[in-house]
Amino acid sequence: MSSDLGRAMPIERPDPLALLEQQEAQRLPWLLPLRHSRMAENPFAFFRGAAVVMASDLARQPHSGLMVQLCGDAHLLNFGFYGSPERQLLFDINDFDETHPGPFEWDLQRLAASMVLAARSLGLSEKQQSRVARRTVCAYGKAMAEFAAMSLMLMWSAQLPMKDLIDQRPSANLRSYLAKVTAAAQSHDSRQAVRKLCEPDASGTLRFRHQPPLIWRLDQLDEIWLGGLDWHTWMQESYQTYLADMSPNMQHLLSEFVCTDTAIKVVGVGSVGTHCPILLFRGKHPDDMLVLQGKGAELSVLAQYVDLPVPEHQGQRVVQGQRLLQRASDIFLGWYTNPKGQHLYVRQFHDWKASVDVGKIDADGLRDYGILCGWTLAHAHARSGDRRAIAAHIDEPEVFARGVLEQALELAELAEQDHALLLRGIASGRISST
Structure with a gap:
């Protein structure tokens, strides 16, 4: 990391449980056992709750220096449906607690790692895990190239109409599931x-x-x-x-x-x-x-x-x-x-909000959902950063996706190791749990 973009990070990885404890210092103490029990359910649940740990991991990696407004916690369950002020159902990023300017890769790596962990939670093979994550990153790269070629105003308002979002999904499983989710979402008020x-x-x-x-x-x-x-x-x-x-x-x-x-x-x-x-x-x-x-x-x-x-x-x-x-x-x-x-x-509190339950979709459905999330993340980054510079940096989406996949697999492995560490911390009494 160049000196004008942030502080140099130590090579040694900090204790992930210590990072969680530092983050929790100002939180309501009677709720922390519940937080820990939810994170202990599986590696993907730990990953969802441990954005502070992944931020430390991402900060130790080199990056492009191409800054955007990051979601900051771009795992796949932080994408979903909600109602626009004109009462149209939209699909977009829907959680911004960690939003902050930063290098575009950090959001993309967290999204790709979440796809790997979601694929593992479904019992998919290593080949299928890699395919899901690569397709997600590829979709981001291809969409960014499209946005780079658009005029600013056309790019700014680009969206996937809801009917096309559902009908154009190649996976019959995801198409059927999205139809149910979007129908139910409009009762959430x-x-x-x-x-x-x-x-x-x-x-x-x-x-x-x-x-x-x-x-x-x-x-x-x-x-x-x-x-x-x-x-x-x-x-x-x-x-x-x-x-x-x-x-x-x-x-x-x-x-x-x-x-x-x-x-x-x-x-x-x-x-x-x-x-x-x-x-x-x-x-x-x-x-x-x-x-x-x-x-x-x-x-x-x-x-x-x-x-x-x-x-x-x-x-x-x-x-x-x-x-x-x-x-x-x-x-x-x-x-x-x-x-x-x-x-x-x-x-x-309820504004037609709904998100995808990963357990309800299959391998093809997860792949197509990743493509949808990749497009959506690219659009958010194109609105807030230099879309042409990012597209030029990516150059060939397939090649770029292979590089991000290597990082995503490493981050997924770290999340599994940290989850096991959390379980040991609960067993030893260091970490409270319900």
């Missing part, structure tokens, strides 16, 4: 979330169910975790800082709603233990229900390895990165600081 998460209290008012540790109502939380404030004051102060950075039209829209309850909800794998509140809003009409999700925004795991400017507010970093990389973003996307000074960002 705030009303469905309320039915799933809420119940009436003694007065008939809807409240979030208190289901610790997965859902913890703020009125049941010790005030020591709320800076000594009652939950109403905590929520109102937080909400006002969120509103302050929203556009006037969104402030007007939100003024029609009243926040009636809030809770902390466990989400994902890598995010477990961060402050992730959910907020219930009611409007005047019985159907006017809105569930927003806040997510704690820490420094990106890439920040210490790339010396490039980002916003000081970590929620703002996430929001700006998401808006740059996605073709269309959630209208409720925003950031705020809670009364304890912690940075968070906000999005709709």
Whole structure:
């Protein structure tokens, strides 16, 4: 790594469990055993939760110096479906907690490594594992060449229409599965979330169910975790800082709603233990229900390895990165600081969101899904970086893919070794687990 792009990394690989422990220092301690148990399920689950470990591994490798806005955690389950503001179903990257400027290869290597681990979780042969990862990287290279040849405005708005996304998949397995997923996605909205998460209290008012540790109502939380404030004051102060950075039209829209309850909800794998509140809003009409999700925004795991400017507010970093990389973003996307000074960002909790369950697709389906993810990642990088320079660097996608495959296989092996180390850490008592 050249000196103007980041700090030189030591040759010796850091202890992966120590990296996880450092990351968890400011997280909610009663949720960490759950995080560890989810990561312990298999190597792919460990890989999902260990972006901080892979960032350290990637930083020790040479790279092109071609900078883009990275997703920062581009494993295959961080791609999926969501609704656009115009209520069209889109496929794109859908997680940006680690977004940060950096060399384009880092996202691509994490995506390729996730394809290898997903293929192994399906019991695919080494040849099939390699084919899946190569096709993913090849799709990225070919798409980047196409974007490099386009005008800026045509490239910026390029998308795969949903019908084509489904119908043009050669794999009958993936085609059938995507049809089911996209049909189900459009039922994932705030009303469905309320039915799933809420119940009436003694007065008939809807409240979030208190289901610790997965859902913890703020009125049941010790005030020591709320800076000594009652939950109403905590929520109102937080909400006002969120509103302050929203556009006037969104402030007007939100003024029609009243926040009636809030809770902390466990989400994902890598995010477990961060402050992730959910907020219930009611409007005047019985159907006017809105569930927003806040997510704690820490420094990106890439920040210490790339010396490039980002916003000081970590929620703002996430929001700006998401808006740059996605073709269309959630209208409720925003950031705020809670009364304890912690940075968070906000999005709709259910917004037609859906992702692919790797266990429901076969080898051909995984290959074609990788192609779709490769195209999508290339489009995000083309929007944020020098698409022509990246395309020229790749040159021959097939040859480039073979080089990335070697790195992806090495990263997958490290994830399996680290997973085994986690299991030993749990067995010895060093690492807590449920």
